[in-house]
Amino acid sequence: MVLADLGRRINAAMADLTRSNVVDEKVLDSMLKEICMALLESDVNVKLVSTLRANIKKKINLKDQAPGVNRRRLVQKTVFDELCALVDCQSEDGDSASAFKPKKGRSSVIMFVGLQGAGKTTSCTKLALWYQRRGFKVGLVCADTFRAGAFDQLKQNATKAKVPYYGSYTETDPVAVAAAGVARFKSEKFDIIIVDTSGRHRQEEELFAEMVQISKAVKPDQTIMVLDATIGQAAESQSKAFKESSDFGAIILTKMDGHAKGGGAISAVAATRTPIVFIGTGEHIHDLEPFTPTQFISKLLGMGDIKGLVDH
């Protein structure tokens, strides 16, 4: 799948390094070139790639290494660390301690945000079902009053998944629907209330203001940005803007059943220091898988030689 492809290429470049007897500037440069190409072809942000390259070169600094140093290992470890730094976003919030953990018997609100067509409405239901199967009482609120057929879509999905839902055909104010839906489910002692919102983008200020208002009204315990795995170079600026306005704390990466290598998402993760928590792998309500950074990194780098580095 997706990331494995990128991983395979990076791994091949690393293997070349292992094969050559002397590790000199030339070998290092060609390996870095390969890795950077693989990253660029996977939609990783262009600036991010050149920073990565410069960082690795600076850290390795072959000329100044004492003769005793195992150069090959040094190079591998540096590359590994830098790639980790790219996707490891637990650091800022101090690991999983701050991660969202819903409790039964206490209402938690999860709000979905994201660009148009990213897969919010679909992923809402998937997540609702995921929690419901783990014994939580979950309700879905449709606060998308803009898109044609949005409530019908959520309603039909929720019905398929047997998840209670709330929405309105007549109310045009998304803030009002969101508040009413959350209040209803809270009064009925639901454990998790998931709020779906319309698609929006940073270029339209009013849409972002609306998102902030919905957020103020429902006071989410967790805000999730839904991101399409095929997104290209716009990933960084869009996700940064969403981060600033909605302060989302997690990412769901959708359409991972496709061909895309997910590099745009890596850039979004790096730009917002926010972890991916789930991936969407299809259009059906069960096509959702949890996601962990370590898995991501080991997939990215493949196995073999590199594996020993994980355990240091």
Place this chain on the structure above:
Amino acid sequence: GFGFFRNILGNKVLSEEDLDKALAGMKDHLMKKNVAPEVAQHLCDVVSKSLVGRKTGSWTPIEKTVRAAMEDALRKILTPSTSVDLLHEIQRLKLANPPRPYVISVVGVNGVGKSTNLSKIAFWLLQNNLKLLIAACDTFRSGAVEQLRVHAQNLKKLTEREGGEIELFEKGYGKDAANIARDAITYGRERGFDVVLIDTAGRRHNDTRLMSSLEKFAKYANPDKIVMVGEALVGTDSVQQARNFNAAFGPSRNLDFFLISKCDTVGDMIGSMVNMTYSTGIPVLFVGTGQMYTDLRTLSVSWAVNMLMG
């Protein structure tokens, strides 16, 4: 003497080495605009070929010469080889004996904006006094039929006073899209509709089962125009998306043009349209620039080139 200046400021026969640095910078620039590395490399090769051995103009730096050549290369890729006049083609069928409706269908991957932009095309056709039938052939995604019903209702209200005629043809969910499309066209012909607009379900371009059903669809519906909606947000995957959709309709049928949606969401990073035209030779006719019915434009190639070079 002035050798140094000559080097930078033109009157110089260009070699590959002279161009290397300028082209590397150009490639980076294009990739930042969301042009796929493969496509950016191709463009640089084209530019290199066109310039090696040529003399630069006097007082013209290499960068400027390269820029001009790149603008040319982009313009060539984006400019269609034949022009399409939809309204004219529709009129021709309307006046034919016997008349039949003109059939346009949209295809593309999930969530790119097929249904929304189909509705924008509908609005434009209604303003040109054409009688429209919308066929709801996405029988899979929840709410897809209701989404089109709302659009049809909205559009009717918007154009009613000027005599706009629009109707929805739907058979609910779960049925075969190709059959519904064929029935819709028959219905449209019998009732004197000018245009039948067919919406289809989104599908991943690497999903062989869903992609292969497009061949039957093209055979049954035999649309006058098959429009692939591709979104400006998508990155390098756009190359393969365009290739796979273009190949999905069997050996004797291709896409007719692209509609690139969500151009308002990417600023000047509009490279995905270059990727799609490069990989198929199929032109971009429309661009989507927002979520309203009026947010549809025909592509201005000079606008696109300016965005990409700026």
